Amino acid sequence: MERYGEVQAGSKYEAVYKESIENPSAFWGREAERLAWFKRWDTVLDDSNPPFYRWFVGGELNTCYNAVDVHVENGRADQAALIYDSPVTDTVTSFTYGELQGQVAKLAGALKSMGVEKGDTVVIYMPMIPEAAMAMLACARLGAIHSVVFGGFAARELAVRIDDAKPKAILSASCGIEVKKVIPYKPLLDEAIRQAAHKPEKCLILQRPQATAELTPGRDLDWREAVEGAEPAECVPVQATDPLYILYTSGTTGMPKGVVRDNGGHAVALRWTMKHIYGIEPGQVFWAASDVGWVVGHSYIVYGPLLTGATTILYEGKPIGTPDPGAFWRVISQHKVKALFCAPTAFRAIKREDPQGEYYKKYDLTGFETLFLAGERTDPDTYHWASDLLGVPVIDHWWQTETGWAITGNFRGLEFFPIKPGSAGKPMPGYNVKILNPDNGRELGPGQSGVIAVKLPLPPGTLPTLWKNDTRFKESYMDIYPGYYFTGDGGHMDDEGYVYVMGRVDDVINVAGHRLSTGDMEEVLARHPDVAECAVLGAADDLKGQVPIGFVVLKAGVSRDPQEIVKELIQMVRQDVGPIACFKSAVVVDRLPKTRSGKILRGTMRKIADGEQYRVPSTIDDPVILDEIKQAVARMGYGRRAS
Template sequence: MEVYRDFYKKSIENPKAFWQEQAQKISWHQFPKTILSNKQNYPQWFADGKLNMSYLCIDKHIEDGYGEEIAVIYDSPVTNRKRTITYNELHSEVARLAGGLHKMGVQKGDTVLIYMPMIPQAVFSMLACARLGVTHTVVFGGFAPNELAVRIDDCKPKVILTASSGVEVDRILPYKPFVDSAIELATHKPQYVILFKRLLGAVVPDKEYDIDYKSLVTASSEIDPVIVEANHPLYVLHTSGTTGKPKGIVRDTGGYATALKFSMGYIYNVKPGEVFWAASDVGWVVGHSFIVYGPLLNRNTTVLFEGKPVKTPDASAFWRIISEYNVKSVFAAPTAIRAIRKEDPDGLMLENFDLSSLNYFFLAGERSDTATVEWLTQKINRPVIDHWWQTESGWPMASIMTKIDDVKIKYGSVAKPVCGFDIQIVDEEGNQLPDDKEGFVVVKLPLPPGTLMGIWNNEERFFSGYLEQINGYYFTGDGGFKDSEGYLYITGRVDDVINVAGHRLSTAEMEEVISSHNMVAECAVFGIHDEIKGQTPLALVVTKAGNDVAESVIEQEVIAKIRSNIGTIATLKRVIVVDRLPKTRSGKILRKLLRDIADKKEYTIPSTIDDPEIINEIIQVYKQHKI
């Protein structure tokens, strides 16, 4: 295994040389020759010796004459506020905040924790840290104090940047009180908490470590960007839903910048000056890559949306954003589209908006079922592209590269490997499997620039969890297969496979069939304990708004669909209609939690859950149906 460790370390010690060397060795999927030329390849970022992410995202565009171009659009239906921020304004906000942090003794090599809602100050804070060469760790807003305390102890920030509160449709989230409680719980104590006060009515007790955000910025001078090495850690981002010691993914600067710049042009196909919208949160990897750094690197106006796909005010929120700001390309989670479809199944609200600016709609974050993709494609009459990547990769691993590929969409597929990712399907021994044969989805080493450098303070966990599972490959943790044209199909996490009497069945395949039912808005299938067969599948379904079909009829029709499409081997006999499914705040259905409750096992409600009250609802449903 040492050979793989040495090889990986070399790949991050000098990514400039590594990129040049590997470009000559790897068969990169349709890699544009211009990117590999001396004029436009990776070393371009180092040509003038100004490697700093904040510089590349802001200063460079101002130097090129685009200072008055809009960099960020802030749209907050929950507070009824809108704001546009030019590159000049962004520079002032970021450089002065960085200057304030510098006065407080924050410098290259330190860490800063950011715990903020979807407001411009969250973006300013990330870019200010990057400007100083300070490694930031953004914690998703709304994390409970205990989970926040664990992350404080893991990263040991010198400073925490937070806001007084956030807004969730019909409730105020007490961000600052959460931070105060987390500091009490944590072993490590940050020196300061920089507080951005929002006038939303939240009670925020003063603490001796508090520094007022606005006063700090007003009193500070702008500071120039600190030049960093290519492998300097830009940020640490902990994977969501972690229990125990969190897994902090470490991202570099140079390779990441290159990967994001490439992604914006060749995958999302947006030109500098155009508007791009990733409907996510800065607390997730999508927010890091494609709300903040990717669009700004490519000089795209990025939309910062403090709202939800429904109830802010209704299911037309996405269409309004696209129409109002002339968005060219959108990135959202399938769960957002399912929520819209549930509230407006006929897409009537969409008819009130002009979507002529839109070229592509990308989906990722969880598996995109065919019914959802078909519905969205029909309603917007644009290519809907399911693509696949992970927090660990930092940018798409499989997608249609719309700038150079024919946009040939296959429902259920995340398209082809993106250049740089040699994705293969193998068995447990690492043997390659033939077309249409399901196995482990792995990436042949070396990984391309932009992928994880490791796990913060835990190198052993990094190698054992990712690089030593199957020799010579990065282990994604997902199962899937490729077809004869090289299209990749992700069937779900390896531990989401049900074993029924020795037969391995994919929950994703069953969910695909169930969601094609015309009354089903979304569903979850998972295996529950069975004395004879080991496991049997259980399906929970949420019906569309306005459904008046009896639950018993839906159950019978769903079971018949499974038998018709998969066969009796699936043995699906229980289908239960529920009002909603437990999800993380990023939209992932908590299938393991559903399974543990059904199997009467001890369980922990993840801090990432959107609404803990739903667990009581599920328990009552299980009791009613004698699960």
Template sequence: MRIKTIEEYHQAYQESVKDPETFWAGIAQEFQWKKPWTKVLDWNFEDYQVKWFRNGKLNITENCLDRHAASKPNHPAIIWEPNDPEDEPEIITYKILLDRVCRFANVLKKHGVSKGDRVCIYMPMIPELAVAVLACARIGAIHSVIFGGFSAHSISDRINDSQCELVITTDGSIRGSKHIPMKDTVDDALIACPTVKKVIVATHTRTPVSMIKGRDFWWESEIKKVEAECPAEEMDAEDPLFILYTSGSTGKPKGVVHTCGGYMVYTSYTFENVFQYNPGDVFFCTADVGWITGHSYLVYGPLLSGAISVMFEGVPTYPDAGRLWDIVARHKVNILYTAPTAIRSLMGFGLEYVQDKDLSSLKVLGSVGEPINEEAWYWYHEHIGKGKCPIVDTWWQTETGGIMISPLAGITPTKPSFATLPLPGVQLALVDENGTVIEGNSVSGNLCITFPWPSIIRTTWGDHERCKSTYFSTYPGRYFTGDGCLRDKDGYYRITGRVDDVINVSGHRIGTAEVENAINSHTGVVESAVVGYPHDVKGQGVHAFVILEEDQEANSMMKRDILMTVSRIIGPIAKPDKIQFVKGLPKTRSGKIMRRILRKIAEGEFNSLGDTSTLLDPSVVEEIVEGSKNLD
């Protein structure tokens, strides 16, 4: 399973392209299956149907937990690092984790949850979050984890889309010095969620909360009423494992569905190969489990591989900007996987928080969420890796389930800001706007994938047509990533950014339409348009162009009100960094907003706006340019 040289990589890649079914069957045989598959792969990109390991039966938690609890019961599975550095970390072994998962799985069953039911999880980064995820998988329930920073409105949208019947949350959470009332937010969301029958609440911050008789139950009380034995539900390889909502180019978030068998095989394979994981290594992924990175490379990937996974409740800058490096030193972390946003933020604090830290245990560094810029790459390499640690700059998406393009640590020669080469099984194509494949090197185009891999998105929950139209209609017969990409003279790939109406803020994809809908819901707003622009820390910032009602004043109070509206409807992560009040928007005669022009203005490229003569009112552009130049 482990590739150990660049020659082995090229050989594995060729085998995976020449005979994908034999290649992936060989990988899959390393896991425990209740019943073998009858066919490795059925697929059709035209109608979009993909099935891996047909008729194979398994339970992913037996591969994450049971086999390791049997062979190494006292081996650490999760090291939990609390928000406050003065609090003691918690080390959870595979045996203890299996016990906790089985107990909570029995709690879920006691409350009527069964195979195929959807369960919403809205929790901070505490061990109970991982336990809840795995307990759902244990009994065949489909988990839908919602990032703890989302608003009540965003939670209710997701619950109603997936028709969840049970919600798991906590009384509150702490991130840095900020206290967040998790249960209160859930209560607000559930006003509009008629399908939810039960809420299970874990005690974490001792925050006073409302508990409604017959609906709300304390986690701690419920686990005392059940046994620690829970047989793993037999699942088909193509049964849904989880739904994870991601922003799209329309206002409604889409529920990406991943299934049990292919996701298991691919996340484990990529985890071990990209990071070159060795037994006993301590792996620290800083991502929240509310995002796909936390699903694949904090919970499932590491546990499938019997790894030690560090889970961190807090933020990199609390109580100071040395917190991540303190965690590395405290737990002798060998592999650190974090976001370019975090790296750029910590760079801004200077070297005083790094220079006295013991980072000698580090062997591999990783970045995720967006392409890492060269300045951050060199800082990460020199000051964190001390020039000795390879950096794996990983490219992938919620929809891909696992890493698609990346160096293999210490094996693939790297270049700053290049994701380098596709992993085995990943067949790439660069195409032009007409869908024509661009051959050769030193070229750029739109990034597509021409053949399915085991963890490819299967559908969008409740709306398969949306899945087909979003990913497979732009370039028929190919999966369109939505990203632009260049391939250099050596055949290395570099992601150049989104080419659709999605903004990548701190590694998190936010649909422009979703933000526009939130802004437009403000009582004083007529219309808005949102675009991304380069941001020194976040990678991309959000620039909103807003038209107000005639009787509304374009002042700082109005800006604050709009920010509060966006925060309330979506969450603080989607708040615009810049709000520019305008009299009009650049539109074609058919009424389409020319976001291309707005992007150029937001980027400060006022002299390269292109032809504006075909606009309904070209003078609008001049006004917006002048306003942007004077924007604070």
């Protein structure tokens, strides 16, 4: 492994990237040889029906076999596959590949006895416990299509997903645990099934010690009883183009979009990323501090590490409060984690509670080599804080639920090139990234801001379509700029090929005819020594169309007058962005509204600022925060259009 800062950009990345774009069939076909196939593919890339591209057509494999069984057969039966670390229940448990194979095969047998077959759908509504990962693998083992819904989602949102996925069975648990609060899941599940038009035939319920669920006779089965009495199921061959899972992501219409992931391309791409992006080899420990309900949990808690033969960590806890800001350092030290992947918001939370890194000093992190950040833009201030504290590369990389793996980033197993704070790195192999003029779709040059798009075809592992909705797939992603995948994000690329992602296209505001990035202004605010995190959004203005307003959360222990800090922030934006930004309003708040995965709900905040009706997002971490934002907006003189 190259050490931090020693390797310069050069021919290795360029050669790999060039081949992936110019000859994708040769590039990805070679990578596919690393997997175990029941039947070799006929065609690596079928591009006969754009934009519906298909990878490894004619090939047959099983994702669970490649993630579990193949390692048992190749001598890794006694190696740790999954470590469950749960500070909220004071539990640490490890499962070897042999143990994981046994439990997954039995669970798949239980599903089979419930009537689940190849091609059926199964909804998984579970907390961060080992059985959630086992449920995903058991579905894959049978060739069933799983759809994980974040545990604790509101009944109405779960009902919408049940009606869209039409599952034969639902797998759930009696409860989840949020820090010290027990969240019963069964009442939410029962209400969702009541609301849904589609009714699952069976529900498999895992009883946790913290809460006991009342089972519905005739429909519900006790998880442990069903698994103990089941015959282990073998892996079922599926087509490479068959769906592995459906994962719902928010849509602009309010109806979620069911992103489909195939089996073949997904396995090939994730195996490649673990070695080349994350620098993880078989037997090494990788930790994605996410949730199985999100795409990061699918790709890098479950499938990516296991396809590689690595050890993955499933963490039921928070970066702070379980029990303190040293939680992440404890996990890294205790389990000898080589690389950590989490959202920038986690590090902003740690920085806010422990700005001097005192908790970090308590642990031995000598084996820790890289921090990867994604899920939202990494502001330079957070980058520098983490980089200075850890003394290892801090890599921002950018991707989406739709893509399943990184669009841009850096490499710890291919070639590590210099980091530019504020940039999400260079395009990944297979992603022909372009910056387009938003008005006419023409490609723009270095330094010019526009819409970030990817020239088709997309690489393997990305979405081939939406679940039973080819029309919406085309309308949402492919028809906006024909020949390109529309990412919905804006930004620019510099003359060295580094991509700067400045936020969703609707986060570019128009102030008196001037297109300004709220991301640029957030960078300025984040540099203030008293600011822990911030958000800037555009509020409707009768004179200028839009004006930027800021929300800032201060670091722990700051006792200065908030109004003085706001004055300094306004002056900083005026100096660094210019008077043209018209940044004159900001307010200090205790916290920002976020999704459970840590993304700031800028769209909802914008509607509050404009006085528009809004829908409380199903993914929100704490709805009460929206009332606090309303009050903050009112103090700035906005939000009065609401009825």
